[in-house]
Amino acid sequence: MSAITSIYRAHEKKFDAVISVILGLMIWQLVDSFFIRNPLVLVGPSRVIQSFLNLVSRGVLARHVYATFVEFILGYLVGVVIGIGLGVAMALSRRTREILSPWVMIWYNAPIILLAPLFITAFGLGLASKVVIVFIAAVFPVLFNTYTGLTTVDGRLVEAVRAFGGNSKQIFFKVTVPGALPLMMTGLRLSVGRALVGAIVSEFFGARAGIGFFITAASEAFRTAEALVGVVLLAIGGYVTFEVLKYAERKIAPWYEHRV
Amino acid sequence: MKTAPKKPPRIPSGLRSSRAIGAYSVIAGLVVWQLAYQGLAWTHYFKDYAIYHFLSSPLQVMQSFGELYQSGELLRNSYFSLLEFVYGFLLAIVVGVLIGFIMATNKKINYFLDPWVSCLYATPLVALAPVIMVWFGLGIFPNSLVVFLGAVFPILLNTYTGIKSVRQNLVEVIRAFGGSSTQVFFKVMIPDATPAIITGIRLAVGRAVISVVVAELFGAEAGLGFMVYFYSQRFLPGPVFVALVVLVVFGILSFLALEKVQGWLSPWYTYQLRRTAPGMEMDRS
Numbered sequence: 001m002s003a004i005t006s007i008y009r010a011h012e013k014k015f016d017a018v019i020s021v022i023l024g025l026m027i028w029q030l031v032d033s034f035f036i037r038n039p040l041v042l043v044g045p046s047r048v049i050q051s052f053l054n055l056v057s058r059g060v061l062a063r064h065v066y067a068t069f070v071e072f073i074l075g076y077l078v079g080v081v082i083g084i085g086l087g088v089a090m091a092l093s094r095r096t097r098e099i100l101s102p103w104v105m106i107w108y109n110a111p112i113i114l115l116a117p118l119f120i121t122a123f124g125l126g127l128a129s130k131v132v133i134v135f136i137a138a139v140f141p142v143l144f145n146t147y148t149g150l151t152t153v154d155g156r157l158v159e160a161v162r163a164f165g166g167n168s169k170q171i172f173f174k175v176t177v178p179g180a181l182p183l184m185m186t187g188l189r190l191s192v193g194r195a196l197v198g199a200i201v202s203e204f205f206g207a208r209a210g211i212g213f214f215i216t217a218a219s220e221a222f223r224t225a226e227a228l229v230g231v232v233l234l235a236i237g238g239y240v241t242f243e244v245l246k247y248a249e250r251k252i253a254p255w256y257e258h259r260v
Numbered sequence: 261m262k263t264a265p266k267k268p269p270r271i272p273s274g275l276r277s278s279r280a281i282g283a284y285s286v287i288a289g290l291v292v293w294q295l296a297y298q299g300l301a302w303t304h305y306f307k308d309y310a311i312y313h314f315l316s317s318p319l320q321v322m323q324s325f326g327e328l329y330q331s332g333e334l335l336r337n338s339y340f341s342l343l344e345f346v347y348g349f350l351l352a353i354v355v356g357v358l359i360g361f362i363m364a365t366n367k368k369i370n371y372f373l374d375p376w377v378s379c380l381y382a383t384p385l386v387a388l389a390p391v392i393m394v395w396f397g398l399g400i401f402p403n404s405l406v407v408f409l410g411a412v413f414p415i416l417l418n419t420y421t422g423i424k425s426v427r428q429n430l431v432e433v434i435r436a437f438g439g440s441s442t443q444v445f446f447k448v449m450i451p452d453a454t455p456a457i458i459t460g461i462r463l464a465v466g467r468a469v470i471s472v473v474v475a476e477l478f479g480a481e482a483g484l485g486f487m488v489y490f491y492s493q494r495f496l497p498g499p500v501f502v503a504l505v506v507l508v509v510f511g512i513l514s515f516l517a518l519e520k521v522q523g524w525l526s527p528w529y530t531y532q533l534r535r536t537a538p539g540m541e542m543d544r545s
Binding site: 012013016017019020021024094095097098099100101102103105106109110111113114115117118119121122193196197200201204205211212215216219220222224227228230231234235238239241242243 | 281384470485500
């Protein structure tokens with residue numbers, strides 16, 4: 001008994017998380033099977049799993065996941081490269097910063113999603129329109145965090161390198177870039193969420209495949225269980241990417257104190 | 261970045277300040293946009309590829325702004341969107357701050373809620389919008405719910421971090437001078453966590469605006485998202501850009517307003533914000 005409690009005490013957080021997830025799913029299932037039995041309104045986990053297995057066995061899901069993944073990864077990678085590039089350019093040159101900063105502010109605050117119908121009219125129902133939207137959604141958090149990271153480097157470190165005779169190239173590569181890395185990683189992580197939202201929502205409007213397309217198609221046919229399968233897949237995808245990037249952040253910049 | 265002494269500007273006039281250069285840049289961008297549109301309109305691509313179905317020019321946007329304003333459509337739709345935004349957002353602030361505070365102060369509840377919160381935070385919850393339409397139908401309530409879901413987690417997590425990172429030496433000082441725990445709460449915890457909470461609220465504004473629009477694109481009888489959907493279905497890009505401009509202005513204004521609120525609630529913190537360019541928010545979540 002005491003052995004069990006001591007194990008529990010040692011890993012209290014993990015145990016509690018597992019218990020909480022199991023409890024939550026059980027309550028959801030109980031409400032579904034005893035209180036609200038309308039499959040339109042509430043779909044319990046068992047029915048979600050059932051329809052997931054059904055979809056997998058019919059081979060429907062892979063196509064949608066693949067389509068969203070391709071849109072996401074293409075737009076995201078281009079967004080990261082250009083975001084870092086522009087962030088560095090803005091940090092290095094004052095003139096670039098002055099010219100670009102109002103536009104960046106406008107585009108960052110703009111809900112680009114609104115343009116999704118227009119992009120679909122322009123680039124068609126296929127991949128191109130979604131990649132453009134994902135790109136615009138992903139680029140600005142990366143840009144900001146790169147810029148902020150490069151410009152808010154600890155002045156004492158710069159002085160120390162200079163005091164020991166370091167030149168400005170050394171300062172840039174030995175102090176500024178390492179100092180900016182954690183914030184850049186944060187930018188990469190934040191972009192993931194925005195890019196996923198961009199991909200999903202642009203699929204809502206018009207697509208031939210993709211998780212967003214799948215969710216709307218299912219919920220328009222009142223197949224709530226299938227729509228929830230899509231949402232759960234997204235949750236898993238988002239969570240996994242988030243955790244991987246968080247892990248990468250910790251590896252790349254272990255000295256950085258993380259918030260949230 | 262460099263600590264070299266600053267040279268005094270050679271021409272100390274307002275015309276060369278960075279703000280003025282920003283303004284020139286915006287004006288130049290708009291002019292280029294207009295000219296490009298005019299140039300395209302001369303070529304046969306314009307007709308062949310029906311470019312006017314998805315591209316508009318600044319002058320056309322201004323024109324459709326005038327039309328929408330005159331007909332009262334713009335105000336009506338903005339009103340509904342604002343209503344949904346306010347309902348959902350206020351609920352998100354109340355719930356987010358409350359649960360964030362509880363999670364930060366109670367270890368057990370934190371352990372139990374943490375897996376759910378971090379999973380839901382990483383999920384693009386707008387994906388739930390179609391399902392919520394099935395559940396609750398059309399109208400203000402389901403749209404506010406989408407806004408709430410979009411906005412609550414950044415607020416919750418930032419409140420949590422804010423309360424967690426309250427400086428312990430301040431708490432100890434109050435304790436040492438015989439302060440009660442209510443005093444610790446109101447005099448230390450709340451003020452010290454305010455900047456983080458407001459940062460969370462600022463992050464949430466962007467997400468909430470997107471949520472409003474997406475929810476309305478799906479199912480609504482009025483609202484800016486509805487307006488966008490209506491006109492883009494008719495291949496009229498002008499009103500779409502009008503809605504975009506309105507939301508950008510709203511986003512920037514609410515950003516500046518929250519910055520003011522932050523300066524007013526926690527003036528000792530604002531000096532850190534000054535270091536970033538105005539309006540350039542960094543998401544440090």
